[in-house]
Amino acid sequence: MRGSQKKLSGAEIIWECLIQEGVDVVFGYPGGAILHTYDALNKYSEKIHHVLVRHEQGATHMADGYARASGKVGVAMATSGPGATNMITGMATAMMDSSPIVCITGQVPSPFIGSDAFQEIDITGASIPVSKHSYLVMNINDLATTIREAFYVARSGRPGPVLIDIPKDIQNETTDFIYPEEELNLPGYQPPEDVSEEYISKFASLVNDAEKPVILAGHGVLLSNASREVMELAEKSSIPIATTLLGIGGVPDSHQLVLGMMGMHGGSWANHAIQDADLLIACGMRFDDRVTGNLKTYSPNSKKIHIEIDPSEINKNVKVDLAIHADLGTVLRHVNPHIKKMVRNDWLDIISGWHHDSKQRDILNLKSDKLHAAQAIRKIWEGTKGDALIVSDVGQHQMLEAQYYKHNDPRTLLTSGGLGTMGFSLPAAIGASFHEKDRGIWVIVGDGSIQMTIMELGTAIQENVNINIAIINNGYLGMVRQWQQMFYNARYVETPISSPDYVKLAEAYGIQAYRVDSLENVIPTMEKAQKNAGPSLIEFKVEEHEVVYPMVPAGADLHDMIQRPFSDVYENGQIVEKETAK
Amino acid sequence: MKQTIITYVKDEPGVLNRIARHFYRLNYNIESIAAGRSEIRGITRLTIVCNHTDHYNQSLINNHLEDLDTVLDVKDISNVPSILREHALVKLKPGEKGMSLLNDLVSEKGVKIIDNDNSICIVEATGEVEEVENLIKQLKQFEILEIMRSGKVAMVKVDQDEHRVEIEEKKKQKSWATQQISDALY
Numbered sequence: 001m002r003g004s005q006k007k008l009s010g011a012e013i014i015w016e017c018l019i020q021e022g023v024d025v026v027f028g029y030p031g032g033a034i035l036h037t038y039d040a041l042n043k044y045s046e047k048i049h050h051v052l053v054r055h056e057q058g059a060t061h062m063a064d065g066y067a068r069a070s071g072k073v074g075v076a077m078a079t080s081g082p083g084a085t086n087m088i089t090g091m092a093t094a095m096m097d098s099s100p101i102v103c104i105t106g107q108v109p110s111p112f113i114g115s116d117a118f119q120e121i122d123i124t125g126a127s128i129p130v131s132k133h134s135y136l137v138m139n140i141n142d143l144a145t146t147i148r149e150a151f152y153v154a155r156s157g158r159p160g161p162v163l164i165d166i167p168k169d170i171q172n173e174t175t176d177f178i179y180p181e182e183e184l185n186l187p188g189y190q191p192p193e194d195v196s197e198e199y200i201s202k203f204a205s206l207v208n209d210a211e212k213p214v215i216l217a218g219h220g221v222l223l224s225n226a227s228r229e230v231m232e233l234a235e236k237s238s239i240p241i242a243t244t245l246l247g248i249g250g251v252p253d254s255h256q257l258v259l260g261m262m263g264m265h266g267g268s269w270a271n272h273a274i275q276d277a278d279l280l281i282a283c284g285m286r287f288d289d290r291v292t293g294n295l296k297t298y299s300p301n302s303k304k305i306h307i308e309i310d311p312s313e314i315n316k317n318v319k320v321d322l323a324i325h326a327d328l329g330t331v332l333r334h335v336n337p338h339i340k341k342m343v344r345n346d347w348l349d350i351i352s353g354w355h356h357d358s359k360q361r362d363i364l365n366l367k368s369d370k371l372h373a374a375q376a377i378r379k380i381w382e383g384t385k386g387d388a389l390i391v392s393d394v395g396q397h398q399m400l401e402a403q404y405y406k407h408n409d410p411r412t413l414l415t416s417g418g419l420g421t422m423g424f425s426l427p428a429a430i431g432a433s434f435h436e437k438d439r440g441i442w443v444i445v446g447d448g449s450i451q452m453t454i455m456e457l458g459t460a461i462q463e464n465v466n467i468n469i470a471i472i473n474n475g476y477l478g479m480v481r482q483w484q485q486m487f488y489n490a491r492y493v494e495t496p497i498s499s500p501d502y503v504k505l506a507e508a509y510g511i512q513a514y515r516v517d518s519l520e521n522v523i524p525t526m527e528k529a530q531k532n533a534g535p536s537l538i539e540f541k542v543e544e545h546e547v548v549y550p551m552v553p554a555g556a557d558l559h560d561m562i563q564r565p566f567s568d569v570y571e572n573g574q575i576v577e578k579e580t581a582k
Numbered sequence: 583m584k585q586t587i588i589t590y591v592k593d594e595p596g597v598l599n600r601i602a603r604h605f606y607r608l609n610y611n612i613e614s615i616a617a618g619r620s621e622i623r624g625i626t627r628l629t630i631v632c633n634h635t636d637h638y639n640q641s642l643i644n645n646h647l648e649d650l651d652t653v654l655d656v657k658d659i660s661n662v663p664s665i666l667r668e669h670a671l672v673k674l675k676p677g678e679k680g681m682s683l684l685n686d687l688v689s690e691k692g693v694k695i696i697d698n699d700n701s702i703c704i705v706e707a708t709g710e711v712e713e714v715e716n717l718i719k720q721l722k723q724f725e726i727l728e729i730m731r732s733g734k735v736a737m738v739k740v741d742q743d744e745h746r747v748e749i750e751e752k753k754k755q756k757s758w759a760t761q762q763i764s765d766a767l768y
Contacts, residue, residue, distance in 0.1 A: 138635075
């Protein structure tokens with residue numbers, strides 16, 4: 001490409017640049033202000049596959065799902081005005097979860113900007129709080145450099161969404177196109193590259209001197225591809241690891257040092273370990289309030305090391321003793337050789353004592369003919385041999401998935417953590433399916449969440465993507481109902497929610513669908529669904545009043561968890577046999 | 583094209599953001615912005631200088647700003663005879679030879695040396711915008727380490743008082759905006 005000059009339109013330049021960035025799939029929806037670009041797609045359709053979505057929010061979630069599954073930048077495209085504003089939620093979701101996506105929007109012709117023209121909205125302005133950066137391209141000669149810069153900003157440092165707004169006349173103008181290869185000029189944006197020796201030796205001595213350390217593994221472990229380095233640190237120094245919701249999969253759940261998820265619905269043993277620790281090693285996580293509980297009493301006796309690529313996260317919620325602003329993998333590769341081999345049996349024994357108590361209270365012990373959400377999800381884990389790519393939505397099923405589906409590989413759980421965007425899972429799974437061809441893909445979604453983006457069933461069947469949708473239907477907005485039960489005297493205001501007949505609905509779309517209401521039918525039905533080449537849907541009719549335990553009420557101390565009462569599972573020391581018939 | 587605007591705004595968080603977004607929306611670049619307390623308690627006065635391309639609708643930015651609840655008044659004074667002044671601090675290294683040159687500037691042009699330590703000094707220049715511009719040009723013969731300019735501050739000349747911004751009056755007229763619109767219609 002270097003040196004070769006071509007006369008191209010702005011629209012063609014957009015596709016040329018996307019190809020240069022390695023993009024092979026774009027999720028979008030055409031409209032007036034982006035029509036030139038769609039027209040030019042005709043010429044590039046062999047190199048780039050376009051997925052026609054049903055709603056632009058879906059396009060952003062698909063780009064997000066694709067980005068999370070692949071580690072590459074996802075691309076979403078929409079027209080001006082409503083097309084652009086529909087992308088806001090998806091951008092905010094990607095922003096909160098550091099997912100690299102580039103959103104390209106058409107804009108009204110440049111002379112009309114600011115005049116409230118038809119379908120005009122100041123999307124670069126509106127997207128400021130929900131994007132890492134946004135561009136309005138007012139000169140065709142800036143277009144290629146802007147796209148290149150946008151991809152760089154989206155994927156480097158702490159990844160995030162970037163928006164490029166391109167007026168219609170700029171898409172139609174022509175210019176001599178040379179792909180810009182000179183270094184980008186971004187004086188205000190310099191992701192860190194190296195770590196100083198001083199920090200490395202401080203880090204190592206803190207770890208070597210600690211008696212009760214805990215590693216907190218966040219999304220950064222995945223984004224930095226640092227799973228191996230984290231495990232090496234943990235194994236060498238015998239340090240238990242608790243993960244955040246988005247950190248799940250970064251370390252193998254089946255490993256004896258991995259405690260599972262921490263925080264509001266995390267394992268009580270993980271939370272106790274954090275509260276009791278004398279050293280926390282925070283790896284690419286941001287001490288979100290769902291993870292810390294009450295900050296005043298958070299892990300009071302520990303020293304804290306924080307390795308984080310985004311300096312604005314350091315000392316934001318939790319004051320730390322050693323902050324390292326750098327890429328996690330790089331830091332650990334430097335630190336690991338200085339870590340002494342250690343066995344910390346006393347510390348690990350204390351933690352497994354806490355673990356034992358929780359195991360006894362586990363809902364899995366309940367013998368009942370009714371299907372419980374937790375049990376259904378555990379069966380999905382068994383039925384997929386723990387090897388599927390799971391995309392969970394937001395609510396009780398999301399927390400139960402995090403507790404009962406054990407992930408051993410990075411990028412096998414995609415979920416909206418920071419923003420908690422209901423409706424994320426179905427489109428994100430469609431997006432992920434364009435990268436993940438080897439694993440089965442399972443959407444685990446509640447009856448509330450699925451109805452927020454259910455129109456994307458149309459996209460799923462039009463593209464015939466191979467995904468399995470498991471709707472956990474309890475007839476309630478379950479997590480909200482749980483809060484009403486616990487904190488609002490069980491006044492269930494506006495949480496009972498009706499559902500369509502999902503089986504009929506799916507069939508209307510041409511999707512294979514099944515319904516399951518007993519535990520023993522879960523796996524046989526899954527097997528049927530997995531045999532379909534295209535999308536399939538299973539509705540799980542589950543117990544309505546299930547509660548996710550343990551729970552740290554918002555703002556409470558992390559060790560102050562509400563545990564599942566023994567009476568839920570045991571009566572007089574015996575496992576409860578609950579109603580055998582409905 | 584450059585445009586100079588004086589606005590009176592409520593002194594509260596976010597007000598700058600609300601104003602700036604209108605410039606951004608129209609793809610105008612704000613060249614300088616000077617803000618400070620005004621003669622009225624709780625009201626900040628701004629002088630904004632922006633530049634933009636030619637397809638510019640003179641009244642657009644004024645109307646957008648007028649529309650804001652936090653903005654009490656807007657006046658485009660680009661074509662009104664006004665006092666436009668600026669204040670600049672320049673940190674420089676005059677060098678051994680340069681010291682006498684700098685002293686000449688001090689005596690002739692009203693530049694002040696307000697901080698001096700070894701070979702580095704901070705020079706203050708203040709006056710009409712062009713004067714400051716010229717002084718900075720002349721100072722560039724020395725090694726300059728830092729420049730901080732206050733941005734243009736503006737006030738309409740006394741004999742142009744019909745253009746004066748009068749907030750108190752407007753505050754008394756409860757529905758002055760409606761009044762203005764009906765004036766324009768009939």
